[in-house]
Amino acid sequence: MKDNNIWNNYTKEELNELEALNSDYIDFLSKGKTERECVKLLIKEAELKGYKDLNEIVKMKKSLVPGDKVYSNCMDKTLLMINIGEDDITKGMNILGAHLDSPRLDVKQNPLYENSEIAYLDTHYYGGIKKYQWVTLPLAIHGVIVKKDGTKINVVVGENENDPVFFISDLLIHLSAEQLEKKSAKVIEGEQLDVIVGSIPLGKEEKDAVKINILKILHDKYSIEEDDFWSAELEVVPAGPAREAGFDRSMVISYGHDDRVCAYTSMVAMLEVDKPKRTSCGLFVDKEEIGSVGATGMQSKFFENTMAEILELMGVYSEINLRRTLASCNMLSSDVSAAYDPTFDNVYDKKNSAMFGRGLVFNKYTGSRGKGGSNDANPEYLAYLRNILHKNNVSFQSSELGKVDAGGGGTIAYIMALYGMNVVDSGVPVLNMHAPWEVVSKADVYEAMKGYKAFLLEA
Numbered sequence: 001m002k003d004n005n006i007w008n009n010y011t012k013e014e015l016n017e018l019e020a021l022n023s024d025y026i027d028f029l030s031k032g033k034t035e036r037e038c039v040k041l042l043i044k045e046a047e048l049k050g051y052k053d054l055n056e057i058v059k060m061k062k063s064l065v066p067g068d069k070v071y072s073n074c075m076d077k078t079l080l081m082i083n084i085g086e087d088d089i090t091k092g093m094n095i096l097g098a099h100l101d102s103p104r105l106d107v108k109q110n111p112l113y114e115n116s117e118i119a120y121l122d123t124h125y126y127g128g129i130k131k132y133q134w135v136t137l138p139l140a141i142h143g144v145i146v147k148k149d150g151t152k153i154n155v156v157v158g159e160n161e162n163d164p165v166f167f168i169s170d171l172l173i174h175l176s177a178e179q180l181e182k183k184s185a186k187v188i189e190g191e192q193l194d195v196i197v198g199s200i201p202l203g204k205e206e207k208d209a210v211k212i213n214i215l216k217i218l219h220d221k222y223s224i225e226e227d228d229f230w231s232a233e234l235e236v237v238p239a240g241p242a243r244e245a246g247f248d249r250s251m252v253i254s255y256g257h258d259d260r261v262c263a264y265t266s267m268v269a270m271l272e273v274d275k276p277k278r279t280s281c282g283l284f285v286d287k288e289e290i291g292s293v294g295a296t297g298m299q300s301k302f303f304e305n306t307m308a309e310i311l312e313l314m315g316v317y318s319e320i321n322l323r324r325t326l327a328s329c330n331m332l333s334s335d336v337s338a339a340y341d342p343t344f345d346n347v348y349d350k351k352n353s354a355m356f357g358r359g360l361v362f363n364k365y366t367g368s369r370g371k372g373g374s375n376d377a378n379p380e381y382l383a384y385l386r387n388i389l390h391k392n393n394v395s396f397q398s399s400e401l402g403k404v405d406a407g408g409g410g411t412i413a414y415i416m417a418l419y420g421m422n423v424v425d426s427g428v429p430v431l432n433m434h435a436p437w438e439v440v441s442k443a444d445v446y447e448a449m450k451g452y453k454a455f456l457l458e459a
Contacts (some may be wrong), residue, residue, distance in 0.1 A: 005357045006395045006443055007250070018446040021268065022252060025445060028264050029254045030159075030241035034142045035077040035100040035286045035296075036233075038260060042079050042267055042284060046071050049271045051081060054306070057313060064313040067275060072306045077101075078296040080306050081270055081282035087459065089314060090321050092328025092421070093279040094456050096270065097298075097412055098263035098335065099288035102256040103127030103434050105134065105193055107141070107234035112197075112226060114211040119198040121166075123236055124190070127289030131188040133435050138165040139195060143234035145224055153222050158239040165239045166195045195236055238436040250357075250442055257438040259288065261445060262334035262427045269452035277459040281329075288335075288412055298412040327420035330381070332455055333413035334448075337361045337399045339429035339441075347406040352399060354429035359395030359447035363425040366401055368408025375413035377424035385424070385455070392454035395447045399429070426451070 010018065032038040043051075046069075054072040057064065064070065064084060072080045077100070082093075105123040113120055121141075125131065140158025147153070158165040170188070171179050179187060201209030202216060218224055242254030263284050270282040287297030294300065307325060311317035340353035354361040364382065367374025389396050401409050413423045428448050431439040 005355075006359055006447070007357055009395075010443075014446075018442055021449060022442045022445055025261070025264050026242040026244070026252060026254070029252075029256060029260060032100075032260060033140070033159075033237045033256060034235050036144065037142065038100045038263065039073060039076050039079050039284070042081075042263075043071060043073065045267060045271060046081055054309065058309065062313070063315060064310060070310070072302075072309075074300075074302045075296050077286040078302060079282075079284045080303060081267075081284075082310060083270065083273060083276055083280045084310075084314070085276040085279040087278050089279050089311065090316060090324045090328070091278075092325060092330065093281045094276070094458065095281040095283060095329050095331040095416070095421075096266040096334050096452055096456065097283040097285065097331055097416060098266050098427075099259045099285050099292075099298075099412060100263055101127070101286050101289050102237075102258055102260065103129045103289055105139075105195070105236035107143075107195075107229070107232065107236065109230050109232075111229055112211055112214060114208045117199060117201065117210050118196060119210045119214045120194040121197050121234075121236075123193050123195060125193060126235075128434055130184065130435065131190060131193060132184060134193060135168045135170040135188055137167065137436055138239040139167055139236050140165060140239035141195075141234055141236055143232065145222065145228050145232040145234070147224065147228055147231070153224065155222070155234060159241075166197055166236070168193055168195055245439060251439050252442060252445070253437050253439045255436055255438070257428070257430050257440050258336045258433055259334070259427070261430070261440055262336060262448065265428070265445060265449040266334045266452055268449050269456055272453055273456045276456060280456040285412060292412055292415055298415045323419075329416075329419070329421040330384075330455075331413075331416050331421055331423040332426040332452065333375075333411050333416065333423055334427055334452065335411040335413075335425050336427045336430045336433065336440075337363050337425070338401050338433055339431045339439075341431055347402050349400060349403050353402075354397055354399035356429060356431070356441040357443045358397045358429075359444060360389070360451040361397050361399045361427060361429050361444075363399055363401065366408065366410050366413070366425060369405055372408070373410050373414065374408075375411075375417045375423060375425070377413075378422065381422040381424060384422075385426075388454050388458050389451055392450065394451040394454055395443075396451060 051069040054070045069083045108122045111122040145153045198214045202213035238255040245251040245253040292298040337354045365374040365376040428444045
C-alpha cells in the first residue's frame with residue numbers, strides 16, 4: 001500500500017505506457033457513451049485478439065478446450081469474455097466485473113411536445129444525479145430506434161462538430177430569488193429536465209407547427225414516425241469528447257468514468273493475458289446504477305446461464321459442477337470509488353479516503369451507514385490480493401465512501417458474493433462522481449490496469 005503520490009516513481013518507459021493507455025482510454029470514452037456503444041467497442045477489440053462468439057461455437061457444435069477465448073453478448077448491453085485456462089475450470093476462475101451504464105437522461109416513450117413555440121423531448125433521469133447539474137449544458141442524443149418491421153436505426157446527434165446540440169434551460173439569475181431559496185434537490189425538478197430540440201415552425205401549420213417541423217426533420221433523416229419513439233432507446237448525455245485536464249495533463253475529464261474507467265482497464269487486462277493458468281473472465285454488465293435489475297443487470301441469470309453453456313461445451317457440465325465453479329471463483333468487482341475532495345472535507349474521513357495519484361483503490365465494504373447492503377470482504381482474501389499487488393509492484397490504497405453517517409453506495413459485489421465466491425470492490429478514484437463531467441487521475445487508470453492484469457495471471 002502506497003502512502004505517497006506515485007507520479008515521481010515512474011520510469012520514462014512507464015510514463016510512455018501510462019500516456020498511451022490513457023490516450024486509448026480517452027478515445028474509448030468519446031466513442032462509448034452508452035452501454036450498446038461500449039459493448040460494440042469491446043467486441044471489436046476482443047475479436048482482434050482472437051475471441052470467438054459463443055453462439056457461433058454452439059451452432060457449429062464445437063467443444064471448448066484450454067486456450068480457447070470466447071465472448072457472449074446479452075441484448076447488446078452486457079458482455080461476458082472467457083479465456084479458458086489450463087487448470088480445471090471447476091476449481092474456479094479469476095473474474096473482473098464492471099458495469100457499462102452511467103447516470104443520464106432517458107427519452108420517454110411519448111416525448112415530443114411543443115410549448116410556446118419551443119419543441120421539447122420529455123425525459124426521465126436514470127441513476128443517481130444532482131438534477132441541477134444537467135441544465136445549460138450542450139447535450140447529445142445517442143441510442144437506437146426500432147421500427148415495427150424490426151429495422152434498427154442507430155442515432156448519434158451532437159458529437160460531430162457539424163452536429164447541432166441540445167440543452168435544458170435554467171432560470172435567469174435576475175428572476176431567481178424564489179428558486180434560490182429552495183433546497184438543491186428541488187432547484188430543478190425531474191419533470192423540468194426536458195430537452196429543447198427546436199423552435200422553427202413548419203410553414204403555416206396552425207397547431208404545434210414547431211413539433212411538426214421536428215417530426216419532418218426526423219422523418220427526412222431517419223425515416224421514422226412519431227410513434228416510433230414507443231420502441232426507441234434514446235439516451236441524453238453530455239456532448240463532446242473526453243479531454244485531458246490540468247496544465248500538467250495529469251487527469252482525464254469525461255462523461256461516464258463511472259464505471260467505464262474500470263470496464264476499459266478490465267478489458268485491456270483481459271486482452272493482454274494470453275494463456276492463463278487459471279481461467280480468466282471479464283464481465284461487463286448493465287443496469288448497476290438502478291440496482292442491477294432486468295435481463296441485462298447482474299441480478300439476471302445471464303452470467304450463470306452462460307457459465308452452464310461453457311461447462312457443457314467443455315464436457316464437464318452438471319448442476320454441482322456449475323455450483324462448484326462459481327463458488328470457487330475470485331473476483332474483483334471493478335467499480336470506482338470517491339476520490340477525496342478537500343473542497344468538501346467535512347464529508348470525508350481523510351485517512352480512510354482514496355487519494356488521486358495513489359493507485360488502485362479497494363473498498364472492503366460499501367453500503368450505507370451501518371454497512372447496510374454491502375459485501376464485506378474477508379481479510380484472508382484481502383491478504384491474498386495484497387500479496388499479488390506487492391509482487392507485481394502495483395500501487396494501491398484502501399477507502400470508504402465518505403464518513404460513516406454521510407451517505408453510501410453499492411456495486412455488483414454483493415450479488416456475486418451470493419455464489420459464495422471471494423469478491424471485493426476495486427477500482428479508480430473519481431472526482432465529481434455522477435456529475436455530467438467526472439475526473440480521474442491518469443496514474444490511477446494505469447495502476448488499475450496493472451493490478452487487474454496481475455490478478456488475472458495469478459494461479
